[in-house]
Amino acid sequence: MIKESVFKSFDNKAALETQLADRIANQLQEAVDARGKASLVVSGGSTPLKLFELLSKKAIDWNDVYITLADERWVDNDHSDSNERLVRNNLLQNRAASAKFCGLKNMYSSPYEGQIMTTEQLTHFPKPFDVVVLGMGNDGHTCSWFPCADAKELEHALTSDDLCVAVTPGNAPHARISLSKAGILASRQIYLHIVGEQKLDVYRQALADNDSSEMPIRAVLDQHKTPVDVYWSA
């Protein structure tokens, strides 16, 4: 059994989103005040959409905030499955429109060919990342670390020192590029944002499980390098 992360439960999604948006905004502003700039890594999916909207309206120095993705489907940025498109439409709006966004997709035909360029594009990013927001699938994946992906690719994502890795999920569309475990843990604060009873069960299984290949979220939970706060609501 691993040391449980900080777990905060909320009566409803709105209460969670309000508090998490406030906390992230404060941490980003503190980073700008202390170091002149801040970095934020966000995930795709449906869970963070309202959080992104609330964040986008926060009165912080967004022009000093650098934003990138935890992972990206290797599709054009106008594709409906693009995480960059989702972030541009939901987070890079309102006051946050002035943030400096760097996506993970480039002109190479696959993430396997494009990952070096992606890594180079993130070289100038403020590191360690100040805030990382992760989601989780019902299969225990996070980022694009899928339990059903090729075992070698998943192991590489969880053991490589590279910032980015290319992954072909077993049962999710599109080849993807993802930050590696090393990349995600090179941060000051990780939030795991999950909603619903099923994901609560998955989270609890991950705490009890002893194999990250079965529950990749465990790679984030079973470590003591970077603080992980889990925000959950029904």
Ligand SMILES: O=C(O)[C@H](O)[C@@H](O)[C@H](O)[C@H](O)COP(=O)(O)O
């Ligand atoms: O590219 C992605 O899809 C995300 O990075 C992925 O890791 C997401 O966070 C989970 O799949 C949860 O997605 P939901 O919030 O839609 O459940």
